[in-house]
Amino acid sequence: MICDSYFWLIGLLLGSFLNVVAIRLLKKESIAFPPSNCPNCHHRLSVLDLVPVFSYLFLKGKCRYCKAKISPLYPVGELVTASSLFLVYKVVGVQLELLPAIILTTVLVLAVLTDIREKLILDVITLPAIAILLITRLFIGSEPFWFYVVGGAVGFVLLLLIAIVSRGGMGGGDIKLYAAIGLVLGPWMTLLSFMVASFLGAVVGLLLIVTGVVKRKQPIAFGPFIFIGTLIAYLFGYDVWNWYVSLWQG
Ligand SMILES: [Zn+2]
Structure with a gap:
């Protein structure tokens, strides 16, 4: 059971990372730099803005600093990553x-x-x-x-x-x-x-x-x-x- 929760947590964090990777690869930007920032106002995001799914819900889908809308692809991508990895882990097994x-x-x-x-x-x-x-x-x-x-x-x-x-x-x-x-x-x-x-x-x-x-x-x-x-x-x-x-x- 503890293992299951860890898998969800890792899945959500990986999903959050994959969102960033996808956007930066499309823009041909480096994955490591600069640190995560709002695509609209470029304000650097704090840890509180980067909690998978919860930050999106808590901020009601808007940037904390400039209030620009955040794409629902972020939380959806996080949930899809986590749930599909969890499914794979459950069916394939260790x-x-x-x-x-x-x-x-x-x-x-x-x-x-x-x-x-x-x-x-x-x-x-x-x-x-x-x-x-x-x-x-x-x-x-x-x-x-x-x-x-x-x-x-x-x-x-x-x-x-x-x-x-x-x-x-x-x-x-x-x-x-x-x-x-x-x-x-x-x-x-x-x-x-x-x-x-x-x-x-x-x-x-x-x-x-x-x-x-x-x-x-x-x-x-x-x-x-x-x-x-x-x-x-x-x-x-x-x-x-x-x-x-x-x-x-x-
Ligand atoms: Zn912003």
Whole structure:
């Protein structure tokens, strides 16, 4: 139980850090300097302004110094990071596989944050992730190393083909992100991840168009759907697959 609370706390703090990393990488700024400051008035933030989720609620979503609105992406990003890491930790359990699982979850959160803000998934996030996960898979995994390499290749080629066929419906960032996903999930669950992501993306996209929130042909960020599809496939893939097969068997 104490371990659970620590995991939440670390997840919230990591989420807070990832928010900053995403914004600074998009602006091509250093992650370490300058210290956290308000994007509007640049007043340096104190510890009290930086408590995950609580500072946002306590300050009612406004900067303490200039009263500019703070993006709800901050507390939402913190909560999503913490809850997804907690879910991964609970399902995977305390074993070596938790390491690639945490690396992938972190990378996915970063990809979602940059994709929502600027419709971009950055090479500076995906390329190191591919390298680190490749090395991790040399030592950690219930399947042989080549299984994960094939997974990475399947993710990469699948998204590349869709990018070519859809003529830019899928960006280079999505393609490289799927190579990283494949290295953790292996080929089968990578395919399932993409099926779930596409299904959710189509349903939500349709709802947004029907309700007039977005216009037709206006691109929506695919990152959040990749995130959800990948976590579902990685953590519950074999259950989802059995359920899907049972549907067809009547
Ligand atoms: Zn301010």
